[in-house]
Amino acid sequence: MIQTHHGLTINLSRFLIRLLQPIYDHVTFSKTINTGVDVINALEEYNKKGLLRSNTLFVALHIHDLSTLIPHEHMYTTLQRFLCQYLFDREIEGLTLPTILDLVRLVVENQYILYENKFYQQIQGGACNAPLTMLLTNIFIYYWQQELMATLNVQNEIFGRCFDEIFFTWNESQERLHDLLHTMNRYQPEIQITLVANDHINYLDLHIQQHKGDLKIQVAHDLNIEPYSLPYVFGHPRNRYQTLLRAALLRATRCCTNVVDFANELQHIQLSFQYNRFTNDFIIDKIQLYFEEFSTPTLKIHCGEQYYDQSLYNDLRRNVSKYNRRRKFAKIRRCRQFINQHCRHPDNQDKSSPV
Numbered sequence: 551m552i553q554t555h556h557g558l559t560i561n562l563s564r565f566l567i568r569l570l571q572p573i574y575d576h577v578t579f580s581k582t583i584n585t586g587v588d589v590i591n592a593l594e595e596y597n598k599k600g601l602l603r604s605n606t607l608f609v610a611l612h613i614h615d616l617s618t619l620i621p622h623e624h625m626y627t628t629l630q631r632f633l634c635q636y637l638f639d640r641e642i643e644g645l646t647l648p649t650i651l652d653l654v655r656l657v658v659e660n661q662y663i664l665y666e667n668k669f670y671q672q673i674q675g676g677a678c679n680a681p682l683t684m685l686l687t688n689i690f691i692y693y694w695q696q697e698l699m700a701t702l703n704v705q706n707e708i709f710g711r712c713f714d715e716i717f718f719t720w721n722e723s724q725e726r727l728h729d730l731l732h733t734m735n736r737y738q739p740e741i742q743i744t745l746v747a748n749d750h751i752n753y754l755d756l757h758i759q760q761h762k763g764d765l766k767i768q769v770a771h772d773l774n775i776e777p778y779s780l781p782y783v784f785g786h787p788r789n790r791y792q793t794l795l796r797a798a799l800l801r802a803t804r805c806c807t808n809v810v811d812f813a814n815e816l817q818h819i820q821l822s823f824q825y826n827r828f829t830n831d832f833i834i835d836k837i838q839l840y841f842e843e844f845s846t847p848t849l850k851i852h853c854g855e856q857y858y859d860q861s862l863y864n865d866l867r868r869n870v871s872k873y874n875r876r877r878k879f880a881k882i883r884r885c886r887q888f889i890n891q892h893c894r895h896p897d898n899q900d901k902s903s904p905v
Contacts, residue, residue: 581710603721610745610751781818
């Protein structure tokens with residue numbers, strides 16, 4: 551089977567993404583998970599507020615086959631609803647709402663699959679990881695998840711979603727949780743989900759656990775493939791070697807509150823790069839540059855236990871947290887610069903803990 555992301559409508563698809571993606575990002579940024587850091591920030595704030603209890607469950611929902619699940623007509627309907635709700639004057643850059651919908655329909659209805667030397671028109675979903683498909687699907691699920699979000703808002707729980715992976719906290723019974731999810735799907739029975747609810751779960755590239763109300767977050771390692779492969783950092787391509795090590799260090803810093811835990815994770819990162827034939831000089835240089843970037847050049851944890859300075863490591867964590875916040879706010883500002891004249895703010899701001 552062959553699907554192409556570079557068909558005749560690729561330029562039109564890119565144009566539509568440029569128009570519509572900032573609106574979606576602006577409306578949903580507090581409930582969208584882009585990296586594991588978003589989850590860590592939300593959990594730390596949740597814990598700081600005293601909301602984490604000994605009976606708190608961490609819940610992960612996986613929506614199966616989401617890229618190819620949604621019928622095109624449902625996509626158009628929810629896109630129209632979304633733009634009517636959040637678009638000023640029903641137009642963007644001189645394009646009216648009907649024109650935008652017609653352009654989206656032109657792209658979506660011209661998706662074809664080559665299978666056994668025959669062309670088939672796709673009538674549900676679209677090419678996996680195609681930006682326009684992901685945007686339309688995200689908008690559809692945005693409305694599907696409203697009932698769950700409303701319940702969690704009332705209970706001051708965390709909620710966040712990264713495309714087909716949902717994460718939230720839960721302090722009621724599992725029976726109540728199953729009843730809620732069953733109610734959500736009464737109008738969309740085609741949506742199939744896998745549910746994991748426990749006091750310890752893996753979500754994206756994180757292992758999240760609590761014991762008697764004490765929170766601990768670690769990097770999730772797949773023992774079947776590690777340490778033989780390079781680190782997997784969610785949202786970062788593994789083949790970008792020059793920045794992969796830095797991305798792994800950023801994640802480790804946010805996960806590990808204790809300098810000893812960070813040192814263990816750092817050793818794991820070093821071994822994975824060494825096994826993949828990166829020189830020790832390359833690895834040490836990247837680690838030292840990382841410490842210098844975040845104003846802790848004397849934190850030479852990779853040089854031995856005598857450098858395990860918890861106070862200095864706390865400084866590193868604070869500096870990395872500030873860096874992550876600046877990046878997130880910069881993205882929000884970029885969206886607002888584009889949409890201030892086109893997008894109205896949501897009528898009802900979410901009150902649950904943002905991700």
